[in-house]
Amino acid sequence: MTDHTKGVLVGGEWRTGSRGVFDVVDPATLNLIAQVADAGPDDAIAAVDAAARAFPSWSATAPRARADLLMKTRELMLRDAEELAQLISVENGKSLADARAEVNYAAEFFRWFAEEAVRPHGDFGSSPAGGTRTIVTHHPVGVAALVTPWNFPAAMATRKIAPALAAGCTVVLKPAAETPLTALAVARLMIEAGVPDGVVNVVPGEDAAAIVAAWTEDPRVRKLSFTGSTNVGRQLLRQAADRVINTSMELGGNAPFVVTADADVDAAVEGAMIAKFRNGGQACTAANRFYVHEDVAAEFVAKLGARVEALEVGPAAEGSDIGPLISSRARQNVERVLENALAAGARIAHQSKPATAPGHFFTPVVLTDVPPEAAVVREESFAPIAPIVTWTDQEDMLAQVNSTEYGLAAYVFAGDLGAALRLSERIEAGMIGVNRGLVSDPSAPFGGVKQSGIGREGARIGLEEYTETQYFSVAW
Ligand code: NAD
Numbered sequence: 117m118t119d120h121t122k123g124v125l126v127g128g129e130w131r132t133g134s135r136g137v138f139d140v141v142d143p144a145t146l147n148l149i150a151q152v153a154d155a156g157p158d159d160a161i162a163a164v165d166a167a168a169r170a171f172p173s174w175s176a177t178a179p180r181a182r183a184d185l186l187m188k189t190r191e192l193m194l195r196d197a198e199e200l201a202q203l204i205s206v207e208n209g210k211s212l213a214d215a216r217a218e219v220n221y222a223a224e225f226f227r228w229f230a231e232e233a234v235r236p237h238g239d240f241g242s243s244p245a246g247g248t249r250t251i252v253t254h255h256p257v258g259v260a261a262l263v264t265p266w267n268f269p270a271a272m273a274t275r276k277i278a279p280a281l282a283a284g285c286t287v288v289l290k291p292a293a294e295t296p297l298t299a300l301a302v303a304r305l306m307i308e309a310g311v312p313d314g315v316v317n318v319v320p321g322e323d324a325a326a327i328v329a330a331w332t333e334d335p336r337v338r339k340l341s342f343t344g345s346t347n348v349g350r351q352l353l354r355q356a357a358d359r360v361i362n363t364s365m366e367l368g369g370n371a372p373f374v375v376t377a378d379a380d381v382d383a384a385v386e387g388a389m390i391a392k393f394r395n396g397g398q399a400c401t402a403a404n405r406f407y408v409h410e411d412v413a414a415e416f417v418a419k420l421g422a423r424v425e426a427l428e429v430g431p432a433a434e435g436s437d438i439g440p441l442i443s444s445r446a447r448q449n450v451e452r453v454l455e456n457a458l459a460a461g462a463r464i465a466h467q468s469k470p471a472t473a474p475g476h477f478f479t480p481v482v483l484t485d486v487p488p489e490a491a492v493v494r495e496e497s498f499a500p501i502a503p504i505v506t507w508t509d510q511e512d513m514l515a516q517v518n519s520t521e522y523g524l525a526a527y528v529f530a531g532d533l534g535a536a537l538r539l540s541e542r543i544e545a546g547m548i549g550v551n552r553g554l555v556s557d558p559s560a561p562f563g564g565v566k567q568s569g570i571g572r573e574g575a576r577i578g579l580e581e582y583t584e585t586q587y588f589s590v591a592w
Contacts, residue, residue, distance in 0.1 A: 121300045122152045124159045124320065127166030128313025134158045138322045140297060143209040143440045144431035144475040152296050155321035160288070160330035163317035167259040167286040168336045170314030175256045175284035183230040186278055188309035190226035193219060193270075193302065200270060200301060205432035207295045208269055209439035209475065212432050214395050221556065222270035222302070225278040225574070228558040232579050233282035242592070249590040254583040256284030257362055258338030261331040263324070263352075264299065265344045266292035266442055267398045267498075272343050273299045275562070275573045277306075277316060283582035285339065288317045290327050292344075294442055296320035332356055339582060342366070343400075346522070346567050364571030364581045366400070366563060368496045369524030372517040372543070373403035377411040378531030380551075384412075385419045387553030388502065391527050393427065393480065394554075396438045397500040398446075400568075401525035401547065401555055405486075405493045406504045407513050413506045420502065421466030421482050429471040429479060438468070438500055440475040447476045450499040454481070457492040457503065461485055465504075488516050496522070510539070518544045524564035525555050546572075 122137075123130035133153030140150045174182070193200060201215035210218070239252035260280045264272040273289060280287045291299035296318075303318045321327050331337045332355040340356050342349055343366040356363045373391055375384045391403035408416045430436040441447045458464070465484040471477035480500035486493060492503045507513035517526070526545040530536035533550070540548040546564040547555040556562060563572035571581050 121304050122150055122297070124153045124155045124163070125300065125303050125316070125318040126159065126162045127169070127317065128307065131159070133321060135321065135323065138293060140207055140294070142206050142475070143442055144433075144473055146474055149206055150297060152300075152320050155319045155327060156323065157326050157330040159321070160319050160327040161334065163288040163319050164259060164331065164334050164336055166314035166317050167288050170286045170312060171259060174281075174286050174312060174315050177284070179234045179236065182281060182284070183233040185309050185311050186226045186230035186233065186281060189306050189311070190223045190230070192305040192309055193223040193226070196305065197223075200298065203301055204269055204298050205439070207297050208266060209442065210395050210432065211436055211439055213437070215432065218268055218271050221558070222268075222274040224558045225271070225274040228574070229278035229282035229579060232279075232576060247592060249592045251588040251590060253586050254580070255586055257582055257584050258285060259336050260285045260287045260339035260341060260582060261328070261337050262287050262289040263328055263340070263342045263344065264289065264291050266294035267395060267400070269295035269298035270302060273302055275558075275578070276341050276343075279573070279578045280341075280582045281311070281315065283579050285582045286315045288319060288331060288337075290319050290321065290324060293320065293322045293324065328352065329355065332359065332361060335359065338362060340364075341581065349569070364573070365569040366571075366573060367524075367567060367569040368522060369400045369402070369564060369568050370404045370494070370496050370520045370522040371401055371525040371527065371545070373406045373527040374513065374517065374529065374539070375406070375408040375412060375416055376528075376530040376535070376539070377409040379409075379412060379529040380531060381412050381415050381419060383551060384416060384529035385423060387527060387529060387549065387551070388420055389423055390553035391549065392502050393438060393500055396441065398442065398498050402498070403502070403527055403553075404497055406502055407507050407517060408504055410506045410508045413504065417465055417482060417484055417504055424466050424468055424480050424482050424502070427468040427480055429468050429477055431473050431475065436471075438480060440471070440477045441499060442476065444476055446498065447478050450478050450497060450501065453491045453495060453497050453499075454501060457483055457486060457490045460487045460490045462487070462490060462492070462503065494520065514539075514542055521567040522564070523566035524568035525549065527553060
């Protein structure tokens with residue numbers, strides 16, 4: 117696995133890209149890691165040709181046989197877990213601990229959907245008037261186009277590939293240009309596992325818009341599953357509308373992290389470290405804004421601050437806790453958001469020691485005295501910034517929590533579980549961590565409400581996203 121595959125994967129063959137190659141750079145050291153085939157629309161269409169050719173036989177393959185191949189892929193991912201984790205770290209920048217956790221999480225989607233693949237659901241009933249029987253079945257939707265971001269280069273790909281294949285679909289995948297190597301490595305393992313040619317095709321490339329437009333315009337593509345920013349998701353929904361393509365959208369978030377007066381503050385701090393600083397804050401589920409009850413705010417800030425000051429920021433290879441941001445553009449954006457907050461009266465209460473490496477590092481900070489209207493609260497910062505807003509009136513706090521166009525994840529820490537659940541029910545979010553800082557779980561439905569997306573990944577519903585329902589009305 118050390119010689120990473122760097123081509124366009126079409127029909128089981130590794131090809132050159134029609135646009136030459138593009139550079140993949142380690143965001144921690146700014147060193148060139150690899151040059152990867154740069155695909156264009158022709159390659160994107162060739163991938164659909166291969167996926168469409170493979171579909172009849174793959175969709176007719178026995179569910180158990182499909183499941184075995186998914187399970188085998190998981191075993192191979194675990195066999196190569198350390199190499200995959202190194203690869204994720206080097207192209208994405210995240211710490212090795214985060215990268216290892218991602219490999220396990222990513223591999224788990226193959227196990228979960230291998231188990232789901234052999235449990236097809238259907239219905240048999242009779243109409244209320246009698247005289248007919250109703251049979252309801254589910255079928256694979258067809259060729260699925262998958263588009264993934266850079267922040268979880270393994271898991272965002274497997275969370276789509278595994279259910280698609282379990283349902284009987286074939287796929288064309290475009291990984292993010294920042295992190296194509298991990299998806300290519302997973303695809304190579306799928307080939308080693310014995311997944312037939314053309315079932316999984318990978319099209320890396322810098323011109324994302326051209327590749328994906330080739331797919332949304334191709335009548336053979338019946339499904340578009342996208343994970344990324346709300347802006348691009350919106351644009352793809354418009355494109356998909358022309359052919360009324362079945363879409364799933366996993367988009368941006370702005371997760372609130374609520375701490376009530378009776379919360380276990382140590383548990384809340386532990387949860388905050390995971391919800392905020394896992395992946396250096398570059399997670400769609402990352403806690404973006406903290407609403408801490410006035411009575412416990414000083415203790416929460418002091419304890420969280422001590423943990424943040426102890427974080428090691430630097431390249432993953434040096435055993436750091438927090439790596440760099442993905443790009444200089446991301447860093448400039450976060451610096452703007454921080455400056456805006458400071459100008460509006462926020463104060464840096466605690467921060468880590470800055471990294472000394474040359475990459476796109478941003479020093480983690482805990483901010484207090486944050487005005488609720490500051491950009492750091494309103495926008496998805498995608499960075500290790502923890503802005504603390506204090507509250508006393510629950511209704512006011514809830515109004516602030518829900519005053520965002522996003523609704524992906526939220527976190528509630530409270531002593532009384534019943535009160536925590538009643539409060540959580542009033543938060544407009546698809547996923548709520550109750551006294552937990554982590555919501556991602558392959559067996560649970562991942563997804564958001566409002567402008568955080570449409571559809572769910574993981575759980576049973578994650579497979580249903582790749583199926584169509586058909587019913588037979590039968591004279592009886
Ligand atoms: P992005 O939207 O810029 O890119 C995502 C993918 O879309 C990449 O593969 C990119 O190459 C491609 N893309 C970009 N422009 C495109 C276009 N015009 N047409 C077609 N494809 C295009 O997002 P990002 O910066 O890579 O990822 C960060 C965002 O993703 C954040 O907003 C984050 O919250 C979100 N995200 C959401 C989830 C979720 O499950 N809801 C998970 C991870 C990340």
